[in-house]
């Protein structure tokens with residue numbers, strides 16, 4: 122083999138090796154992503170969609186209230202974004218018009234008990250289910266729909282187990298916790314910049330952000346923080362979605378073996 126032929130063979134071999142590397146590298150990336158986005162300590166079963174798409178669910182608990190819920194709805198309308206409101210049954214009384222607005226503007230409506238009284242709602246599974254049913258009935262009277270998506274006040278951690286989940290499923294309820302916490306429930310007076318900072322901390326699957334926010338009458342800073350939160354996730358390419366009965370359930374792994382709530 123002369124020098125010229127050897128050179129051609131060297132270039133040819135180099136090209137083949139480069140092509141081989143190029144074809145292998147995407148496979149390596151996909152594997153890396155799959156591992157990074159494996160569900161952590163939740164019921165969440167990755168359907169595969171979340172490996173390639175990024176979804177954010179804005180959720181607002183404890184409403185409806187007049188000023189705050191209304192202002193949140195204005196902001197969502199302006200951005201053409203759908204969110205989810207986990208409403209408290211007793212709060213609907215006298216504010217039916219706000220609930221109607223949530224429904225008419227295409228947002229998700231979830232159940233968050235009727236009284237939000239922890240001592241009462243967590244007395245027994247039956248009590249908990251009855252509170253959800255009572256709230257569902259109230260919503261049906263106003264909107265004609267019977268929501269089946271629910272959220273535990275304070276979260277399902279240490280409250281949900283296989284037995285209670287079975288009871289909830291028998292009533293067709295689906296449970297949704299969160300993996301991003303604005304911390305505006307315990308501390309509604311957090312500064313707007315702190316709320317936005319909190320909205321960026323995702324636990325577990327980074328392609329899925331279920332953000333816990335509140336719309337009590339004192340959550341005025343949450344209203345002010347919302348545009349910044351929306352901008353952050355928009356810029357990162359997340360798609361905004363409302364929770365529906367078709368959304369995979371999202372609850373924390375059971376931490377107790379107790380047989381009731």
Ligand SMILES: [Zn+2]
Nearest residue numbers: 182183274275
């Ligand atoms: Zn609540």
